[in-house]
Amino acid sequence: SQTIHQWPATLVQPVGSPLSLECTVEGTSNPNLYWYRQAAGRGLQLLFYSVGIGQISSEVPQNLSASRPQDRQFILSSKKLLLSDSGFYLCAWSSQVNTEAFFGQGTRLTVV
């Protein structure tokens, strides 16, 4: 069966520090991969999605970037965190054929 792992679960980082959140999927190949941010009162905002290795689409201008170095690995990064980057980040995948999205447990990021 397919599983999705996202880590860390919580993270407290100082302003200006770098960020790396990792997400991996098991049990499937060539998935669509997504990074979302869930903010109180603002719902679920799509940040990045990827349909293949090295193929990244950005949905909103921001201080973050994403990379897909391997088929089932999706990384969310920042060179210098801002206070406004605080939030709950969710990784998700869907197959190219089936359309349901499966979500990771999420990462609570607090920038201080």
Next chain:
Amino acid sequence: AQRVTQPEKLLSVFKGAPVELKCNYSYSGSPELFWYVQYSRQRLQLLLRHISRESIKGFTADLNKGETSFHLKKPFAQEEDSAMYYCALKGNTGGFKTIFGAGTRLFVKA
């Protein structure tokens, strides 16, 4: 452009009352529509999709292409239905990305 609108941030109903969570969408093609639910301390998960035309946990949703709506309904709300509900749209172009609405928090009071 793809857009999903959930006009209600919060909906509070009494147990046994009917509930309707509204969702309107904007898409130029033929999208797939979904409802996702997030219970307290659980992962966001799929509740139902329009192509299945199924009832899950007593919830149903009908796609109205004329009104571009996909409202979620349940005739008799239960306390365990309290959760965050997201309407979502997946297009058939542009990498098949999934766009979510802002979400509606449903409280079912005893």
